[in-house]
Amino acid sequence: MSKWYDDFQVLKDIDLSVAFGERIVICGPSGSGKSTLIRCLNHLEEHQKGSITVNDISLSPGMKNPEKVRREVGMVFQSFNLFPHLTILENCMLPQQRALKRTKAEAREIGMRFLERVKIPEQSDKYPRQLSGGQQQRVAIARALCMEPKIMLFDEPTSALDPEMVSEVLDTMIELAESGMTMLCVTHEMGFARKVADRVIFMDAGKIVESSDPEAFFSNPQHPRTKEFLGQIL
């Protein structure tokens, strides 16, 4: 699969398959196309060449009903993107009511269940701005989970957080990984990668440079670019 922004090719012949239940961590220098890659998977970005298939749904440029694939895929953003005009619980409820046509009572029950799972049910009546960054990101995770996706995408979920709040979000993600969710995480949290990833993918300049299990990735990187990157961040 390849993607261009005008003349600039951001993704070059990406060939990646992810098994059900697999946890993948994607890392690499900024501008390497890692965010763009996962944003292509729920059609927030369009690819121009090649094919993407998510749960037997194939994505094509200019497709009419990207909702079909988005229903399968939950996404967590770097900047949380909670809806500031809705309470925490409403943030979790409204998408269910709109997209899945659940009743208010159902949506509330499911919303509370997932807020409990990310350990902030007591904040449910507050507004996003009243919460810390870490709490907001956990709400964002709960909001995505309420849609009961088969796959979760994380786009640098801890990059906008104070260092102290990183771990509470990572703990939530680890818990999710342990429950068997298929996950693709763009992150620089190497501790997280080592702990939960089945595979670590390193990208540079729009290409997948290296893809291996975390043990091999950290102890014995093959590509010089990977070595350089790991040398800088570890």
Place this chain on the structure above:
Amino acid sequence: MFDFRFYEIWRSEEFISALLSGAFNSFWLSAVGGMLGFCFGLMLAISQDKTVFWGVRYTARSYIEIVRNTPFIVQLFFVAFGLPLLFDYQWSFFASALLAITLNFSAYFAEIVRSGIDTIDKGQLEAAKSLCFSKRQTLFDIILPQALVKVYPSLTSQFVFLFLTTGLVSEISVEDLTWAGRFISDRNFRDFEVFIVLTVIYILLAWLFKLILQGIKRLAFPWSVNK
């Protein structure tokens, strides 16, 4: 020193009732015109979106530009004297004034609401997309509530400003507050006193509008007030 003689106004019941009914007419012309103008302006603002059919988009854009770049008095005369010729039907001047106010307000409101829509963070749209909101749901559930709160202060002050320009409807003999002032000063020749009284009443009405608009904000967007 000028000799103020306000009793030249108070002594006549006719004058007082002219002022009261003038204030009342000014108030509700602006209130109703404001509400209708807001609804129409909202539609104009929404139709500026890139995804809207270009014919609609450019018509709306042209409309906004024409209204915002012509004097209200010209628009008023067009509605009051031009439209009846085009449609061969004579409305009351009151209805013409209301229509002119609605059309005028809508273009200003559209521009403000549009600017609010433009400030909504792209991340909000992406979140809505990833959560399978339809375009319409994204607009009404996510974008508009946030955009309206952001521009609410501008909308309020624009409305008050436009309210103050509605005195021009007295030119087509709609009996608003300015008309009442003219009516009285033509009879008692105390122009200065009359227009001081008008000033005070206009200020009071502007305050009243601001209060009402604050109240509406509390009711419509409780999340923006609640700390």
